Amino acid sequence: MNAPTRNWIPTHGDPYRPVPYRPARMPADESLARAAELRERMDGRRTVRQFSTDPVPAQVVRDAIACAATAPSGAHQQPWTFVLVKDPEVRRRIRAAAEEEEHVSYDGRLGEEWLAALRPLGTDEVKPHLTDAPALIVVFQQRHWLGEDGSKRKHYYVDESVGIAVGMLLSALHLSGLAALVHTPSPMRFLQEVLERPANEKAFAVIPVGYPAPDCKVPDLVRKSLDQVMVEV
Numbered sequence: 001m002n003a004p005t006r007n008w009i010p011t012h013g014d015p016y017r018p019v020p021y022r023p024a025r026m027p028a029d030e031s032l033a034r035a036a037e038l039r040e041r042m043d044g045r046r047t048v049r050q051f052s053t054d055p056v057p058a059q060v061v062r063d064a065i066a067c068a069a070t071a072p073s074g075a076h077q078q079p080w081t082f083v084l085v086k087d088p089e090v091r092r093r094i095r096a097a098a099e100e101e102e103h104v105s106y107d108g109r110l111g112e113e114w115l116a117a118l119r120p121l122g123t124d125e126v127k128p129h130l131t132d133a134p135a136l137i138v139v140f141q142q143r144h145w146l147g148e149d150g151s152k153r154k155h156y157y158v159d160e161s162v163g164i165a166v167g168m169l170l171s172a173l174h175l176s177g178l179a180a181l182v183h184t185p186s187p188m189r190f191l192q193e194v195l196e197r198p199a200n201e202k203a204f205a206v207i208p209v210g211y212p213a214p215d216c217k218v219p220d221l222v223r224k225s226l227d228q229v230m231v232e233v
């Protein structure tokens, strides 16, 4: 395993000092086999809304977060914070606040068109996964960098960067045998308050993580075929 050998410090304004990058080239037959296996494993991922309360190995979740934090980001600013919430009392508070907002959403704030889009997913304002799942990863985006003296510096492509990191997080969790859900209560301001995050951070998603409940069901969804999502020229 490649343990980090240097601590990150801000590089703003540093000169370009490239270093060699010479990864061993993977033989094509091995690439093909790995790609096909990965494709099949990723196709087995499902968003889960009914979680077992069984604990998960915390280190698996930490390793998945470490994978997510390898994501590319605008100007390599790594504008993310992942809060791993295991404390049941904090999960209860997040659930109560999320359900309060979701109640208003499902009661009309979303509007008929949005509700119709959600109907096949069977979602509603009751969010048991927030307390059943043994861990929540609350992802925050850092809208700007905040120095210890209160100075600010703009971050670039924050939505894109954090979105890529969350994609890598979901892949890492799934490939490590854990189920997850991307939950985006709206508005999400309460998360900043409950988790006491600094003013430069804005909640991006709440990701319950765990094992599916023994009686877990998922919507009967069909993915678009490769032909429907890819154009080759």
Ligand code: IYR
Pocket: 102, 105, 118, 121, 123, 124, 125, 183, 184, 185, 186
């Ligand atoms: N945030 C709400 C509603 C919701 C919105 C979308 I778009 C979804 O794909 C699923 C749910 C909720 O969590 O229920």
